[in-house]
Amino acid sequence: MKRSLGRVVVAAGMGLVLAGAVAACGTDDKEAGGGGDSATTADCSAYEQYGDLSGKSVTVYTTFVDTEGASYEESFKPFAACTGLTVKYEGSKSLTADVLGRIEAGAVADIVAFPQPGLLQQAVATGKVLPVPAAVAQNVDQYWTASWRNYGSVGGTLYAAPLGASVKSLVWYSPSAFTQYGYEVPQTWDDLLTLTADIAADGQAKPWCAGIADGDATGWVATDWVEDMVLRSAGPQAYDQWVNHEIRFNDPKIVDSLKEMSKILRNDSYVNAGIGDIVSIAATPWTDAGTPILDGQCFLHRQASFYGGNFAAENADVGENGDIWAFYLPSSDPSSKPILGAGDFVAAFADRPEVVAFQTFLSSPEWANEKAKVTDGGWTTANNGLVKSNLKSAVDQLAYGLLADPSAEFRFDGSDLMPAVVGSDAFWKQMTAYFAEVKPEQDVADAIEAAWPKD
Amino acid sequence: MDELLLHPTTAGGKLLLMIIAIALFALVMALVLILADRPRRRPRWVTAAVFLFPALALVAFGLIYPALVTIRNSFFDQTSDDFVGLKNFGFILRDPEFLTTLRNTVAWVVLVPLLSTVIGLVYAVLVDRAKVEKFAKTLIFLPMAISMVGASIIWKFVYDNRVGALSRAYVTVAGWFGSEDAQAPYWLIDAPWNTFFLMVVMIWIQAGFAMTVLSASIKAIPDDIIEAARLDGVTGIKMFRHVTVPMIRPSLVVVLTTVAMTALKAFDIVRTMQGRLYHASVVANDFYTWSFNNNDKGVGAALAVLLFVIVVPVIAYNVRQLKLTEDIR
Numbered sequence: 001m002k003r004s005l006g007r008v009v010v011a012a013g014m015g016l017v018l019a020g021a022v023a024a025c026g027t028d029d030k031e032a033g034g035g036g037d038s039a040t041t042a043d044c045s046a047y048e049q050y051g052d053l054s055g056k057s058v059t060v061y062t063t064f065v066d067t068e069g070a071s072y073e074e075s076f077k078p079f080a081a082c083t084g085l086t087v088k089y090e091g092s093k094s095l096t097a098d099v100l101g102r103i104e105a106g107a108v109a110d111i112v113a114f115p116q117p118g119l120l121q122q123a124v125a126t127g128k129v130l131p132v133p134a135a136v137a138q139n140v141d142q143y144w145t146a147s148w149r150n151y152g153s154v155g156g157t158l159y160a161a162p163l164g165a166s167v168k169s170l171v172w173y174s175p176s177a178f179t180q181y182g183y184e185v186p187q188t189w190d191d192l193l194t195l196t197a198d199i200a201a202d203g204q205a206k207p208w209c210a211g212i213a214d215g216d217a218t219g220w221v222a223t224d225w226v227e228d229m230v231l232r233s234a235g236p237q238a239y240d241q242w243v244n245h246e247i248r249f250n251d252p253k254i255v256d257s258l259k260e261m262s263k264i265l266r267n268d269s270y271v272n273a274g275i276g277d278i279v280s281i282a283a284t285p286w287t288d289a290g291t292p293i294l295d296g297q298c299f300l301h302r303q304a305s306f307y308g309g310n311f312a313a314e315n316a317d318v319g320e321n322g323d324i325w326a327f328y329l330p331s332s333d334p335s336s337k338p339i340l341g342a343g344d345f346v347a348a349f350a351d352r353p354e355v356v357a358f359q360t361f362l363s364s365p366e367w368a369n370e371k372a373k374v375t376d377g378g379w380t381t382a383n384n385g386l387v388k389s390n391l392k393s394a395v396d397q398l399a400y401g402l403l404a405d406p407s408a409e410f411r412f413d414g415s416d417l418m419p420a421v422v423g424s425d426a427f428w429k430q431m432t433a434y435f436a437e438v439k440p441e442q443d444v445a446d447a448i449e450a451a452w453p454k455d
Numbered sequence: 456m457d458e459l460l461l462h463p464t465t466a467g468g469k470l471l472l473m474i475i476a477i478a479l480f481a482l483v484m485a486l487v488l489i490l491a492d493r494p495r496r497r498p499r500w501v502t503a504a505v506f507l508f509p510a511l512a513l514v515a516f517g518l519i520y521p522a523l524v525t526i527r528n529s530f531f532d533q534t535s536d537d538f539v540g541l542k543n544f545g546f547i548l549r550d551p552e553f554l555t556t557l558r559n560t561v562a563w564v565v566l567v568p569l570l571s572t573v574i575g576l577v578y579a580v581l582v583d584r585a586k587v588e589k590f591a592k593t594l595i596f597l598p599m600a601i602s603m604v605g606a607s608i609i610w611k612f613v614y615d616n617r618v619g620a621l622s623r624a625y626v627t628v629a630g631w632f633g634s635e636d637a638q639a640p641y642w643l644i645d646a647p648w649n650t651f652f653l654m655v656v657m658i659w660i661q662a663g664f665a666m667t668v669l670s671a672s673i674k675a676i677p678d679d680i681i682e683a684a685r686l687d688g689v690t691g692i693k694m695f696r697h698v699t700v701p702m703i704r705p706s707l708v709v710v711l712t713t714v715a716m717t718a719l720k721a722f723d724i725v726r727t728m729q730g731r732l733y734h735a736s737v738v739a740n741d742f743y744t745w746s747f748n749n750n751d752k753g754v755g756a757a758l759a760v761l762l763f764v765i766v767v768p769v770i771a772y773n774v775r776q777l778k779l780t781e782d783i784r
Contacts, residue, residue: 097747122750125534216748218732275617279641283616421749425731432732436644 044082046366054084056354061099061109063344065091071379075371079361085354096424103128103349110350111359113163116416117151118423120345124154129347132158132363133356139363143385151412152345160345161363164371165382167399168224168304168340168413169231170326172311174293175319183299189232189332193263199299200269208264208271209298210281211289212432219428221286223415224340225261225302226431231338232331233257236409239338243414245452249422250445258434258441266438271298282436294323302329304342305399309378312393318377319394326395328402339402342413343382372396382410419453426451522763528756535752543757552734553741559650560737560765563721566651568714570658572707575665580695583673592670596663603660607727610656614642614728646734653735656724661717665710672706673699705776712773719766738762 064072069091076087090109092098096119102108103126114120123129132140132152140149140161152160171192178184181202186192199207212221230239234253241247242254264270265281272280281289287310290301294316301307305326308318317323331338348359361367365385372379372386377393380386380400391397402408415423426448433439433447490505528535529543547553575595582591598606613620622639629637642652676699684698700707722739729735731744738758746755 100750101747216726216729216731276638279644280616283641283644421751425744425749429731436641436733 044078047079047082047361050079050083050357050361051353052084053354053357056084056352057086057088058111058355058358059088059090059109060111060113060358061090061092061095061102062113063091063093063095063115064113065093067376068378071371071375074374075367078370079358079367083357085358087358099123100126108349110352110355111346111348111362113344113346114160115344116423117345117412118417118420120152120160120347121154122420123347124159128349129159130349130351132161132348133351133359135356135360136161136363139360143363143365143383145382145410147410147412148343148382151343151417160347161359162382163344163346163362164379165341165343165399165403166304166306166380167402168342169228169329169338169402170303170305170307170399171329172290172293172301172303172307172324172326173299174296174323175321175325176323177293177296177299185327186330188330188334189260192330196264196270196300204299205296206270206272206298207300209289209292209301210265210271211284211286212281212435213283213285214287217424217428218282219430219432220415220424221289221303222265222431222434223423223427224304224413225265226258226427227411227414228302228329228340229257229261230254230414231340231411232329233260235336236338236411239411239414243417245418249449249452250442255441255445258445262441265435278438279436282432305380305395306378308393308395309376312377326398337405337408339405339408339410340413341382341403341410342416422448422452525756525759528752529760531753531756533751533753539753543753544761546754547757547761552736555646555734556736556738556741559647559735560719560739562650563654563657563718563737564715564765564769567654567657567661567718567721568711570654571661571714572665572669572710574658574662575667575710576669576707578662579666579670579673580699583670592666595666598660599663599667601660603657603723604727606656606660607724610659611643611728614652616641643729643735644733649729649733649735653721653724653728654718656728657718657721661714665714668706668710669703672703676702705779708776709773712769712776715769716766716773719762719769738765 060076062069062072069089072091073087073089076089079085080087088109095112096115099108099112099114099119100122103123108128112123114123120129137158140152140158144162148162149158152158152162173185181199181204183195183199186195196207199205210221212219214220227239230242230253234242234257238247238253242249242251247253266278268277272278286303290303290307291310291314292298293301294311294314308326311318311324319325328337328339346359346362348355363383365383368381368383368386369390371381372390372392375392375396377396380391380396380403382403384404386400388397388400391400403410415427417423418427430439430444430447434441434444487505487509530538530540532539532542578591578595582588585591601609612618614622616622616639619639619642621642625639626637641649643649680698680702681694684694689698720739721737722743725735725737725740726743731740736744739762742755742758742762745751745758749755
């Protein structure tokens with residue numbers, strides 16, 4: 001008997017190791033407080049329509065973690081405090097890889113924020129995504145443009161309301177350096193090329209900085225560049241055809257756009273990643289690629305509005321007359337104003353009253369304003385119910401202004417709309433080869449076209 | 456109650472959950488052990504069944520079932536709904552990039568075990584019975600304690616083009632030879648050499664494993680054999696070639712094949728350091744990309760099946776050698 005007792009102890013020990021391992025594998029699983037919070041003093045009148053949801057809970061799954069995730073949880077608090085709902089928030093960077101598996105296993109959250117419309121389409125194809133409730137559809141019609149409604153729809157049915165948004169057609173520059181050397185913000189693409197040539201001739205530093213490395217997502221920065229160039233060189237109409245594969249990826253219009261882009265990105269005297277040759281662009285993390293502007297190592301960097309947070313982290317003075325600011329990447333014809341942007345979309349997998357209520361809240365101006373107030377920078381939305389001054393960062397206000405500009409022609413990030421095999425594999429891979437192997441434009445386009453699914 | 460048990464929110468709740476889980480595990484194990492221990496007059500197969508059941512159930516559920524589903528999926532389309540025959544395999548074999556991937560995988564399977572074993576063996580012989588043996592062994596064994604992903608991140612810094620130790624060393628050495636503004640090569644970008652620089656990470660880890668196993672079997676060589684060889688005038692290299700290596704041959708084979716199997720699964724290093732870029736991918740990494748990034752389960756499963764087909768001969772050889780070793784003892 002003594003022997004078996006010893007075995008039991010060993011078994012218990014093994015159990016301890018196992019349980020420890022399980023505990024260590026926990027995800028970023030937190031809760032945004034439900035009731036009785038500091039926010040009880042808030043004005044609850046805006047939330048009365050949602051009724052009393054105490055004792056109910058809703059699970060939310062997004063890609064936002066760390067400070068970004070915390071600001072989302074913070075933005076749910078007034079709603080939670082007023083209605084009594086418990087919001088269970090989970091953020092994970094691997095959402096794009098595991099969400100379809102979770103849906104299939106029936107273990108998906110009530111509400112999921114999809115970072116790409118392409119992924120939303122795949123999720124809808126499983127048949128598990130519910131079309132939005134009437135109240136959400138009403139909000140989307142009221143506060144978003146028709147094109148945003150379209151990005152959240154599959155086959156004409158609205159499945160997801162837009163959440164956040166970003167503007168990608170921005171070029172970061174240093175207003176103080178521009179004043180010092182007498183440079184001016186260009187108004188057309190040709191002006192931009194002239195400015196680039198001037199800066200290179202002055203020889204202070206390379207005109208442009210670029211970097212596209214991002215782990216196994218390396219390349220997306222370059223695809224954004226291509227999309228902006230197609231919008232400017234081939235035009236918004238050709239852009240739509242290109243994204244929907246109505247014209248081939250190696251159509252002359254697209255190859256010409258790539259060649260137009262090469263005027264800057266493939267010229268050794270115009271661009272690098274702060275040091276070295278063009279190949280260094282492939283090796284440099286996108287997060288580090290723009291900050292050399294602050295040290296005078298380069299003058300221009302094309303990157304989305306959310307990059308403002310990276311400059312803020314360097315304690316730079318972000319503002320129209322400060323150390324760092326952004327201008328709209330101009331088009332060849334100043335009368336047209338195409339804007340490239342992206343955003344995420346909220347879909348629901350349950351229709352319990354509390355889920356519907358929370359989903360409706362997320363599509364309302366109340367949430368957008370609440371989110372703006374608790375975010376330090378790097379977030380905006382295309383919800384026109386947002387009060388611009390609630391956005392804390394000047395760049396976010398600039399981006400919101402561009403999104404709300406009625407003369408602008410908004411287009412969604414094309415690689416997010418293309419099939420994943422192209423949009424987040426071949427396109428990324430070939431654009432990395434564009435830098436790392438200095439692969440000719442035609443070969444890049446041919447290789448991506450070859451990867452497009454045939455059916 | 457289920458809320459409290461499945462989604463504990465406080466540290467105390469999580470601790471309680473952990474204790475309950477451990478208690479449950481201990482209880483089940485204790486039950487199995489007591490049942491197996493209790494009545495003496497019972498056919499042997501019952502005892503065997505009681506002990507085998509948990510392992511067999513886990514293997515069936517966690518290994519055999521998924522393997523069968525994967526094989527099935529490899530003949531189905533991307534959502535596993537429609538039968539497509541050999542289309543997925545045809546797609547893979549027609550992809551020119553896949554040949555590069557296959558070449559890389561073969562390079563991994565051949566070079567990593569060879570180099571790890573050679574380095575481990577030479578090191579084991581060199582430090583055998585030396586004064587600092589224990590310390591020297593600890594040094595080379597330490598990387599074994601680092602996870603593949605951790606090691607990959609460390610080496611990524613070593614290879615970094617600006618601040619990496621290797622790049623700085625290159626620039627410094629180039630400076631000695633009069634090259635003033637030399638630029639370090641892009642270690643992880645220039646194909647096909649980048650695959651070799653990725654392999655270094657695994658060799659760095661596996662050499663310690665090879666050294667440990669081989670050192671133990673070198674020590675197990677009976678002293679009288681060594682002595683007899685000495686009396687016959689065998690020393691140095693000859694001793695190594697004609698006595699040491701033949702005596703530890705079974706261990707050598709086991710080390711080689713074990714490392715080869717690890718190399719076949721070299722997914723974590725490639726994914727952490729490289730993704731599918733720069734022609735450095737391996738089959739396991741492609742399998743992940745197709746299954747979870749491109750969401751094409753058919754092609755993903757077909758890649759997994761191909762990988763399985765490549766692994767089978769290595770495992771068969773390994774098992775045979777293990778059996779041979781056991782027969783000798």
